Amino acid sequence: MSPGRPSLSDAQIAGFAAIAVLVHLVEAGIPSPVPGIKPGLANVITLIVWARWGLRSAVWVTGLRVLVGSLLVGSFMAPGFWLAAAGASLSLGTLALATGWNRALPRLPLTVVGASALSAVAHVSGQFLLAWRVFVPHPGLLHLLPLLLAMALALGLATGWLAQRLLQRLPATTADGYTSTHE
Amino acid sequence: MSLADRLLVMVLFGVVGLSFAAFWTPGGPATEAEIRVGGELVATLDLSHPGEHHIEGHQGISVLRVEPGRLRFVESPCRNRVCIHRGWLNTAGDSSACLPNRVSVSLRGSGAGAVDAVNH
Amino acid sequence: MDERLKQFFKRAAWGVALALLFVWLAQRQPEHDQVVIEEFLGLGTLINVSVYLESGQTEDQFDAAMHDIRPMIAAYQQRWSVITDGGLSAVNQALAKGEAARIDAELHPLFARAAALSTASRGLFDVRVGGLVDLWGWNRQEAFGTQPPDDEAIAATLAAIAAAPALDAAHYGPAPGVQLNFGGIAKGDAAGKIGASLRAAGFEHYLVNMGGDVVARGRKGDGPWRIGVRHPRPPRAEQPLMGIVTTRGDETIFTSGDYERYFEFEGQRYHHLIDPRSGRPARGLTSATVITSDPVLADAASTALFVAGPDGWRDTARAMGIDQAMVMGADGRVQATQAFADRFQASTGVAVTVLP
Incomplete structure (x- = not known):
C-alpha cells in the first residue's frame, strides 16, 4: 500500500461490496439484447475502489461481490459461479499488473479508463477460457471469441469512463479513511 | 485518458483485431439438432454429446454422426447421396434431409451470429 | 456504529429490495420465442x-x-x-407421341414466365432440356445416374431441341424428342x-x-432475417459459410451449385446443372448466388448464371435484370457485382472481387 492511500475498513469493504452486489443484481434483472453480454457495471465499483484505495481493497470488494452475488442468485458452486470467479480473478490479475505498472513507471501512469478496458477484456477471456475448456468443449464456440472481446473492449472503455466521472465527484478521503460526505 | 491508457487501448484494439482475423466466421454454432421423419419430430440431439444415432426412416435406417458441435449423415438407404454430400453441418439455422428416406435434420442454436437459414 | 454507516446500510437494504423486485419483474415476463417454425x-x-x-x-x-x-x-x-400424373406430365406424354400439346390454363402463367426468362437469358435457362435431364438421370429422386450417357444420345436430344419451336403459353409442339x-x-x-x-x-x-x-x-422482430451462404468447397469444416446476407424487406436468395446433386465417374464430377448448349454439366463455376425480389426470376437466373460460366455470368445477370449476384469459380475465386459485394458479410479468407 502506498503511503497516503489508506485502505478501507472492514465495514467499508462490506459496504462497497453491497453496492457492487446491488448493481450486479439490477443488471441481472435487465434483459440483455445479446445473450451472454452484460455491461459489467458492478466493475465500476471495483475500479473506483482500486483507483482510490488500492488493489487489496479492490480484491476484497470483488471477492465478496462474487460470493454474495452468487449466494443471492442461487448460483453458488454452479457453473455460473465458477464463470464469474474465473472472470473476476483474471480481471483482478490485470488490475494487479496495472498497479505494478504504476509503481514502476509513476511518470507514465495508467488511469482507471485504461485499467477498465484491460480488465474487461481479461474478464471475458477468463470466462471464455473456462467455458470453452471445461463446460462446453465445442469448436464452434471459438468463433464467438472475437465478438465477445470487441464488446468487452467497448463496454470496458464505457465503464472506465463512468468510474472516472464518479471518482471526480467522490469526495476526497479523510485521514482516518472514512469518506466525508457533504450532505 | 493518459498516454499509457492510449497505448494500452491501442494494443487491446490490436488484440481484438487479431482475434477476428484468427477466429471470426459469421454464423452461430449449433447446440442441438431436431430430427424429423416425414415431418414429425422424433428426436432432439444435444450436439455436445458425440455418438452415432440410427434413425428409422421410410426406407430404412439413416445413420447420423454427432461430434462436438456438428452433425452429418454418414449412411442412408438413398442412392443419390445428396444428404451425405452435404457433409458436416454445424451452423444454427442449417438443415439437411434424406428425401427418399424422409429423414430431415435442422440445427438450432441461439449464439450471437446464428442465421435463420443457410442458402445452398 | 457510525451514524453514516448506519444510514448507508439502510439505503443499501432498500436498494437490494428494489433490485430483487426488478429481478422478479424481469422473470415474471419471460421473453417467449416469437418465431414459429414448421418443416415438411x-x-x-x-x-x-x-x-x-x-x-x-x-x-x-x-x-x-x-x-x-x-x-x-x-x-x-x-x-x-x-414423374407423377399431372398437367406437365400430360404435356410431355403428348410430346412423346409426336403430337401438339394443349396446355392447361393453370399452367399458363409459369409457361409464360419460362418463355420470357429463356429469351432474357439467351437460352441459358431453358425448360426444354427435359430430355437431357432424363438422360443424365436427375429426375430420379431415389437414385441419380452413375455414369454419363452416350455422346450420340446427347447429340440426338440437342438436335431435337434445336429443331423444336420456342416455348409458348397456350399450346406447344409437335416437338419430337423434346420433353419439358x-x-x-x-x-x-x-x-x-x-x-x-x-x-x-x-x-x-x-x-x-x-x-x-x-x-x-x-423482419425477425427488431432484426433482419440472417441468411448464411454455404461455401461450395469449405476450406475448414468449422467454416461452412462463405458469408452472411441480412435481408432488407422482400427478398429472395437463390444459389445454384455443383456440390449436392452430383455423381462421380472415373474421378470426374457430374452435377445436375446442364448446359443447354453442350447437353453436359456446365463447367467453370462451383456456385452462383442471386438476390432479387422475384423468386421465379431468382430461381431461373441462378441456373442461367451458373451455366453462363466465369466469362458469361456478368452479362447474363445484366440481360436478366439481376444487379445482385455472386459466383465462385472452379479455381476458388469469388466474383460479385458491386451491389452484392456492398452488403455481403464475407467469412474470413473469402475475398470477393467486384466485377463492374
Missing part, C-alpha cells in the same frame, strides 16, 4: 417455413395457415412433376406461392426455405 417435405426437398409472430398473432393461426399450405404444395408438385422440365423454376414459383398464402393469412414477417433457397419478407 415437398417438391423433392425439405421446406422450412419460419414466421415471426406480431402481437395478437398466435401459433394456432400459423398452424391453420400451414394446414392450407401443405396440400397446396402437394397439388403444385403433382401439377409440375415429370420446370425443375429450374418451379421451386421459386412455389416459394412465392407459400409467401402469398402467408400474406393472405396476415403474416408479414416470414422466411421460406425451400431446401436451401430462401424467400424472406419483413
Whole structure:
C-alpha cells in the first residue's frame, strides 16, 4: 500500500461490496439484447475502489461481490459461479499488473479508463477460457471469441469512463479513511 | 485518458483485431439438432454429446454422426447421396434431409451470429 | 456504529429490495420465442417455413395457415412433376407421341414466365432440356445416374431441341424428342406461392426455405432475417459459410451449385446443372448466388448464371435484370457485382472481387 492511500475498513469493504452486489443484481434483472453480454457495471465499483484505495481493497470488494452475488442468485458452486470467479480473478490479475505498472513507471501512469478496458477484456477471456475448456468443449464456440472481446473492449472503455466521472465527484478521503460526505 | 491508457487501448484494439482475423466466421454454432421423419419430430440431439444415432426412416435406417458441435449423415438407404454430400453441418439455422428416406435434420442454436437459414 | 454507516446500510437494504423486485419483474415476463417454425417435405426437398409472430398473432393461426399450405404444395408438385400424373406430365406424354400439346390454363402463367426468362437469358435457362435431364438421370429422386450417357444420345436430344419451336403459353409442339422440365423454376414459383398464402393469412414477417433457397419478407422482430451462404468447397469444416446476407424487406436468395446433386465417374464430377448448349454439366463455376425480389426470376437466373460460366455470368445477370449476384469459380475465386459485394458479410479468407 502506498503511503497516503489508506485502505478501507472492514465495514467499508462490506459496504462497497453491497453496492457492487446491488448493481450486479439490477443488471441481472435487465434483459440483455445479446445473450451472454452484460455491461459489467458492478466493475465500476471495483475500479473506483482500486483507483482510490488500492488493489487489496479492490480484491476484497470483488471477492465478496462474487460470493454474495452468487449466494443471492442461487448460483453458488454452479457453473455460473465458477464463470464469474474465473472472470473476476483474471480481471483482478490485470488490475494487479496495472498497479505494478504504476509503481514502476509513476511518470507514465495508467488511469482507471485504461485499467477498465484491460480488465474487461481479461474478464471475458477468463470466462471464455473456462467455458470453452471445461463446460462446453465445442469448436464452434471459438468463433464467438472475437465478438465477445470487441464488446468487452467497448463496454470496458464505457465503464472506465463512468468510474472516472464518479471518482471526480467522490469526495476526497479523510485521514482516518472514512469518506466525508457533504450532505 | 493518459498516454499509457492510449497505448494500452491501442494494443487491446490490436488484440481484438487479431482475434477476428484468427477466429471470426459469421454464423452461430449449433447446440442441438431436431430430427424429423416425414415431418414429425422424433428426436432432439444435444450436439455436445458425440455418438452415432440410427434413425428409422421410410426406407430404412439413416445413420447420423454427432461430434462436438456438428452433425452429418454418414449412411442412408438413398442412392443419390445428396444428404451425405452435404457433409458436416454445424451452423444454427442449417438443415439437411434424406428425401427418399424422409429423414430431415435442422440445427438450432441461439449464439450471437446464428442465421435463420443457410442458402445452398 | 457510525451514524453514516448506519444510514448507508439502510439505503443499501432498500436498494437490494428494489433490485430483487426488478429481478422478479424481469422473470415474471419471460421473453417467449416469437418465431414459429414448421418443416415438411415437398417438391423433392425439405421446406422450412419460419414466421415471426406480431402481437395478437398466435401459433394456432400459423398452424391453420400451414394446414392450407401443405396440400397446396402437394397439388403444385403433382401439377409440375415429370414423374407423377399431372398437367406437365400430360404435356410431355403428348410430346412423346409426336403430337401438339394443349396446355392447361393453370399452367399458363409459369409457361409464360419460362418463355420470357429463356429469351432474357439467351437460352441459358431453358425448360426444354427435359430430355437431357432424363438422360443424365436427375429426375430420379431415389437414385441419380452413375455414369454419363452416350455422346450420340446427347447429340440426338440437342438436335431435337434445336429443331423444336420456342416455348409458348397456350399450346406447344409437335416437338419430337423434346420433353419439358420446370425443375429450374418451379421451386421459386412455389416459394412465392407459400409467401402469398402467408400474406393472405396476415403474416408479414416470414422466411421460406425451400431446401436451401430462401424467400424472406419483413423482419425477425427488431432484426433482419440472417441468411448464411454455404461455401461450395469449405476450406475448414468449422467454416461452412462463405458469408452472411441480412435481408432488407422482400427478398429472395437463390444459389445454384455443383456440390449436392452430383455423381462421380472415373474421378470426374457430374452435377445436375446442364448446359443447354453442350447437353453436359456446365463447367467453370462451383456456385452462383442471386438476390432479387422475384423468386421465379431468382430461381431461373441462378441456373442461367451458373451455366453462363466465369466469362458469361456478368452479362447474363445484366440481360436478366439481376444487379445482385455472386459466383465462385472452379479455381476458388469469388466474383460479385458491386451491389452484392456492398452488403455481403464475407467469412474470413473469402475475398470477393467486384466485377463492374
